[in-house]
Amino acid sequence: MRKVLIVDDESWVVESLKDLVDWKHYGFEVVGQAYNGAEALVAIGSLKPDVVFTDIRMPEMNGLELIQRGRRLSSRIQFVVVSGYAEFAYAQKALTYGAVAYCLKPFDEMEISGVLLKINKTLDGAKSDPDYSLIQLLDDPSSENQLKLQEEFKKYRIPDWSTGGFVAVVAVGPRELPDFYEPVLKLKIGTSKTAYLFGAREAETRKRKWIEHFPPGTKGIGISEKMTDLSVIKEAIALADLFAHQFFVNAEAGVFDAQSYKNDELNKQMMEMNDAIRDKDQKEANLVFERIEGLFRSRSLSIRHAFQVYNMTVSFLFGLGQAENILYSYEQLVQSYPQAFAMLDELQKLTARYMRSSDSPSVETKNQTFNAILQFVTSHFNEDISLQNLSDQFFMNPSYISQLFKKEAGETFTTYISRLRIAYACELLSSDNYSVHEIAEKIGYHDYFYFTRIFKKITGKTPTQYRGEQK
Structure with a gap:
């Protein structure tokens, strides 16, 4: 052994x-x-x-x-x-x-x-099969690394890459793509994403096989355009990643490659969305949502555009810019909504609530308002609670609630609720009644590793270290 x-x-x-x-x-x-x-x-x-x-x-x-x-x-x-x-x-x-x-x-x-x-x-003395050998070369386009990349392609016998070209493929799903018989370089690029590099001449045959027998458990497969320059591998993988997430837009799993997108049309609609929200024109906002939905249904947009629609709409509504409610990755979007149309439906409902609400009070409102919010947060900090939840509960603009926390509590809503949760975690860690994993769930964190990072950031110790010091 x-x-x-x-x-x-x-x-x-x-x-x-x-x-x-x-x-x-x-x-x-x-x-x-x-x-x-x-x-x-x-x-x-x-x-x-x-x-x-x-x-x-x-x-x-x-x-x-x-x-x-x-x-x-x-x-x-x-x-x-x-x-x-x-x-x-x-x-x-x-x-x-x-x-x-x-x-x-x-x-x-x-x-x-x-x-x-x-x-x-x-x-055992056999040659290693380093799936991860490319990762140390991709970010540095030096001539030395270009030579190393050439050696990697030669080692894996990827044929005619300099003339016939190569493609990048990204698969979204928990499992790797099966039945790769041709030479291929493989790279894990996320918890549920794997990238593959192989000769362009095999790409069309491989694509047909995936379409005829789509790999179980896979959500999307993206195929880049043909490349002949090794210095653009990273860009090729990013492109394949974008295509792979088309399953979110199309609301179905599949194999996706290059297509034309209606960028100008979407930009026009987002400008009209901004005007409708500024004027609190619910009828016009609904028409804009219909037109944007039409663009998605015609499959003329990508997940990058879905990402744009989400962030810009929320920013228009609440002036949050890049604040804590804004999504920042494809993965977050996919985890938050099953597909683009569910996202659009939620955004339309959010916009309608904003239109129906009365004008938000100024920051100079009496503190009784904030005290009520604070009491609610203190009583429900271990639940799934967000600025949007508070907005629904107290019929206020999320941006205004965020300002109240900074003005009256001297810290952001996220920081405040994190401190409440970690303080309670410290109480629970003082006994052996619950495991660390159970405590994370009990205080409102469903991601164990995120909980440990927040705990360490606030206390300077890991939960295990803190528990050990209490004995």
Whole structure:
């Protein structure tokens, strides 16, 4: 059995990774665990593991430094980074420092199992199959990295890429695309997104196969235009990512590639939306929504346009600009609404409520108004509560409520409710009645890793560290 060491400053994370995989089935056993980098370095010296799964952000010594120093103890150790941060810079550094894979939390059993299979090949002396080899080259278009990219394409025998060209494909879904027989380079670019690079001549055949037998569990597959310049790989992947999310606009899964979009027409409609909201003209606003819906139904828009419609409409309504209610990624939009038409329906209802409401009072309104809001928040802080919820409850403009918090409480609504939740979490952590995961749910955070980040930001400690100090 090959030995595995798991390193993370949250004991719950360590235990969940231990229980996720049938380690013995793949020829591994977990021989130890550590809760910071310094402790892990000592464990590496004594346990001599073959594989180390490590978080990046940890006290005393972070995961990147652990990889560097651990490599000095043994060049054969295979480091796998597991992190809650889907940031290109982290992945780039981790792979540059010698990690063999970068996996995002929450863990995916298939992904971890796939990493173990690759590690087995490496430790058995076979050539490694580094799905992640491109990630350290994409952001730096230097001539040296261009040569390395050429070597990667040659290594994977992608034919005629310089003349016949290559394409980027992005698949949105929890599983990788099956049955890739032709040479392909593969790159995990998100918790539910994988990018593929292969010869353009195979693209049309592959597209027909996907259309005839669409891969189960996949939401969308995007195919970029043909490229012959390796310096534009990153742009090709971004384009394929945009196309892949067309399932959100079309309200159905499918294979998508380049198409023409009616950008000018949408920009015109958004200008008219701004005028209708400014004039509180409900009839005109409804007509604008109908015209925008027509553009979506004609499939003349992309998720980028859906993103534009959402952010601009909310900004027109409440003057929030880039404030806390504005979405900032395709993923957020897809998680918030099942498809574009549900988003439009919600925006139209929101606009109607705004039109029906009386003019918002000025910030100089007496404090009794804010006290009522504050009492409600204090009583319901552990529920799913937002500025929009408060707007519906108190028939006020969300922007005005946001201003009240800054003026009367001296902090934003988000900061205020976070402090209430973390204070209650501290009370619950003082006893052993609930696990950290249960406490996160109990105080209103449905994402465990987001809870731990907020807790650490406010208290300076992880929930596990805080609980340990109470004993």
